[in-house]
Amino acid sequence: MTEPLTGPQKSAVGIESATIQPIPADQRSGTNRDMFTIWFGTNVMVLAIVTGALSTTVFGQPAWSAALAIIIGNLVxxxxMALxxxxxxxxxxxxxxxxKGQFGSRGSVLIVLIVVLMYLGFFTSIxxxxxxxxxxxxxxxxxxxxxxxIAVISLAAAIWGYALIHTYARIMTYLSGAVLLLAFVWIFAVHSVPAEFFHTSGASLAGFMGTVSASxxxxxxxxxxxxxxSRYLPVKTGAKPAFWMSYWGTTLGSILPMFLGASVGLLLPNLDPVVALTxxxxGISGLVVVVFSVGVAATNAMNLYCGTLCTITVVQTFxxxxxxxxxERALIAAxxxxxxxxxxxxxxDDFTQTYNNFLTLLLGSLVPWTAVxxxxxxxxxxxxxTVEDFFRRDGGRYGLVNWPAVLCYLIGVVVQIPFMVLGTAYTGPIARLLGNTDLSFLVGLIVxxxxxxxxxxVLARRKSRAISRNHRQSIHPERTEPR
Known part of the structure; x- marks a missing residue:
């Protein structure tokens, strides 16, 4: 077995041997620019186009409303994500x-299992x-x-690990970016765009918020x-560069293909988004689809890689x-x-609405976790x-279950339900009063x-007071005796 690869500048030919172990500071490399390319290159793909198409097909928004909602949802x-x-x-x-530092060693298992399902859901959708x-x-x-x-390519990249995924994403940043630009030029310059493409009627708060939520x-x-x-970056990289490179990489890499999806949804609203794109x-559909399909393999490799790490995390907990x-990583990934x-x-055949419902449920389960x-x-x-305590059976200073975090998470999930809209399957009572507008993720964050x-x-203050009281009593035990 080879030594762990320690950064995106390492050769991509060796199979990564590290999984969930801490990456020592002296074994890290790479630059914050790697955060831009990995998040830009893996976002320009078919699934981002399909997500953008929801704005004009499922949510029925005109071009201006769809574009604004896509921008707001991604930027927010x-x-x-970048934090x-x-x-x-x-x-x-x-x-x-x-x-584990927030939820405790075993308290985190519920969250990790939900995330594994998320990875499988995205992997399957892609x-x-x-x-x-x-x-x-x-x-x-x-x-x-x-x-x-696509499954075979994704599996191979996930098995090779971090370095190959980074190299893959770096190449796709330039290739997918060029093809994305070409697709826009081809649609609007080569093909005639009907006048109704730019109509301004039909915008609704429900559709607008649905697009914001999906984005x-x-x-x-x-x-x-x-x-x-980002765990492979040197400590000296710092939080701010990692934040901003991740932020602009993922927003630019997502907004642009979502614009393309919204556009094809307006041009050919009665077709499946993938067929509409073709x-x-x-005239260039072969190039466009093949490049974007190869791009999804990079993203799926990431989903599979991280889903595997989460599975290992659950096993290691017990x-x-x-x-x-x-x-072991290869076997679990397979x-x-x-x-x-x-x-x-x-x-x-009609998976688009199912995918939209999946996004809504996913949002409801992730928002309380990210808030905590x-x-x-x-x-x-x-x-x-204390990183070492993350790997202890008893959770170390973080314990087995941190009940305040777990309870706040569960409350966060429950309070969102009345505000959710799951297509035709479910509309929460408050969402119905708001004209079928889904505000669930905002409610989850606010609560x-x-x-x-x-x-x-409050708990920390009570603990501090109890410690101080016990300390005083140990110094002056006579004060605690009855007179």
């Missing part, structure tokens, strides 16, 4: 390992849309063939694993002596791929954690952030 959601990224250089561990893209330009492949090709969850979905990549770029390396392929090959994590890291502990901070602060 990426703040939380998590800034944690990596300091702690040097995957995000879900660090979550297989479905990416497979359809490949099949649209290479018909002999068929949908199943496209799914299998925000796109960014929030990176929060559970963004520091898995028709809208007729078996601290389990020291997974490259071989198992997750088999599950995703099985689901991808059995879903129905960021408040704890930045406002309570100020980044001061959980101050609730967790106040709870921890």
């Amino acid at each position: 959601g990426a703040v939380f 998590h990224s800034a944690q990596g250089p300091r702690l040097g561990v995957p995000q879900m390992v660090q979550t 297989l479905i849309f990416g497979g359809a893209s490949l099949a649209s330009v290479i018909p002999p492949l068929g949908h199943s063939g496209g799914i299998l090709i 925000a969850v796109w960014q929030l979905a990176y929060a559970p694993y963004v520091s898995d990549y 028709k809208a770029t007729a 078996a601290p002596r389990f020291a997974a390396r490259g071989r 198992g997750l791929v088999l599950i995703a392929i099985s689901v991808a090959l059995t879903v129905g 994590n960021l408040v704890d890291y930045y406002l309570i502990r100020h980044g001061d954690y 959980v952030s101050p609730l967790y901070y106040a709870t921890v602060t």
